[in-house]
Amino acid sequence: MIYRTYPLETRNDRIRRALIMVHGTNRNADHYFSTAVAAAFPAGALDDTVVISPRIASSDRGCADTLAPNEVSWSCTGDSWRSGGSAVSHPDVTSFDFVDQILRSLANKTIFPNIRGIVVAGHSAGGQFVARYQMANRVHDTLGVPVTYVVANPSSYAWPDRTRPTPTDDGAPENAKAAWNLETVHTTFAYGPFDATPCPNYNRWPAGLENRTGGYTAKTSDDQLKKQLVARPTTFLFGQVDVLPLGGFDSSCQAMAQGATRRARGEAYVKYVNEQLGAKHAVQIVSECGHNDRCVYTTDKVLPAIFPK
Numbered sequence: 001m002i003y004r005t006y007p008l009e010t011r012n013d014r015i016r017r018a019l020i021m022v023h024g025t026n027r028n029a030d031h032y033f034s035t036a037v038a039a040a041f042p043a044g045a046l047d048d049t050v051v052i053s054p055r056i057a058s059s060d061r062g063c064a065d066t067l068a069p070n071e072v073s074w075s076c077t078g079d080s081w082r083s084g085g086s087a088v089s090h091p092d093v094t095s096f097d098f099v100d101q102i103l104r105s106l107a108n109k110t111i112f113p114n115i116r117g118i119v120v121a122g123h124s125a126g127g128q129f130v131a132r133y134q135m136a137n138r139v140h141d142t143l144g145v146p147v148t149y150v151v152a153n154p155s156s157y158a159w160p161d162r163t164r165p166t167p168t169d170d171g172a173p174e175n176a177k178a179a180w181n182l183e184t185v186h187t188t189f190a191y192g193p194f195d196a197t198p199c200p201n202y203n204r205w206p207a208g209l210e211n212r213t214g215g216y217t218a219k220t221s222d223d224q225l226k227k228q229l230v231a232r233p234t235t236f237l238f239g240q241v242d243v244l245p246l247g248g249f250d251s252s253c254q255a256m257a258q259g260a261t262r263r264a265r266g267e268a269y270v271k272y273v274n275e276q277l278g279a280k281h282a283v284q285i286v287s288e289c290g291h292n293d294r295c296v297y298t299t300d301k302v303l304p305a306i307f308p309k
Helices: 029-040 097-107 125-136 173-177 221-230 260-277 293-297 300-306
Strands: 002-004 019-022 050-056 118-125 147-154 234-239 282-286
Touching: 002 029, 019 029, 019 097, 019 125, 029 050, 029 097, 029 293, 029 300, 050 097, 097 118, 097 125, 118 125, 118 293, 118 300, 125 147, 125 221, 147 293, 147 300, 221 260, 221 282, 234 260, 234 293, 234 300, 282 300
Parallel strands: 019 050, 019 118, 118 147, 147 234, 234 282
Antiparallel strands: 002 050
């Protein structure tokens, strides 16, 4: 099931771009759809943009979403749907396959002959999804339409190697928690080996690239994932005051190995990928926003990233 502003099966010559907005851990695609549409209004994008929010719902243990007939059911808990895992009801289908198919539909020139670009965006758990989908998907270079990615405030990332930020300078917990008072990107991070004694699984997928034994990414090499991570155009959005353990904050040892706060984790990750791997990803600190998708995605300075000209 998807929410969308225009049908994906009816020819529409007006559409020039598309925004796919992935929801967070509460599986509230309706809310994220309204956020994306609310952003499209001040951007002047309602008439020429198809806005989509896919629903990754679950009737699995712990969840009680009401599913439509034949609607796929995903895992209720854990990282499975956020990292390309298989559906509970259809084990041969992964969450990344779902978005692959949406992208193929949008790139169909018999339906959208004038489409010039697609943005895949997400916040919080949706940001985790998009960060991993960016590095893993197999359709990016096959569509004939440019795709960009906008990742906002995830709790964790798939780190490209066994290195992690050290708890010093901007990575020190006390400094990370006090980072809310600056609107500029913090860049004083150091990196080194991580003591895995208290957290032996710290580098397992989806926190790292190891042990990808199932799901969408199982047959892709580490080198290919890192190549795609570097090459695909991405903007990272971090709320200025997203430094508190709110909104489903991941406090597992795997996530804490990446930093003390969401903002510090993101700043350290992007700095490492850009400087050590050679990526050229953009970073924006979204002024006065905490862990709030509506605040982040409707901010004027963010609109050009999600509705590029």
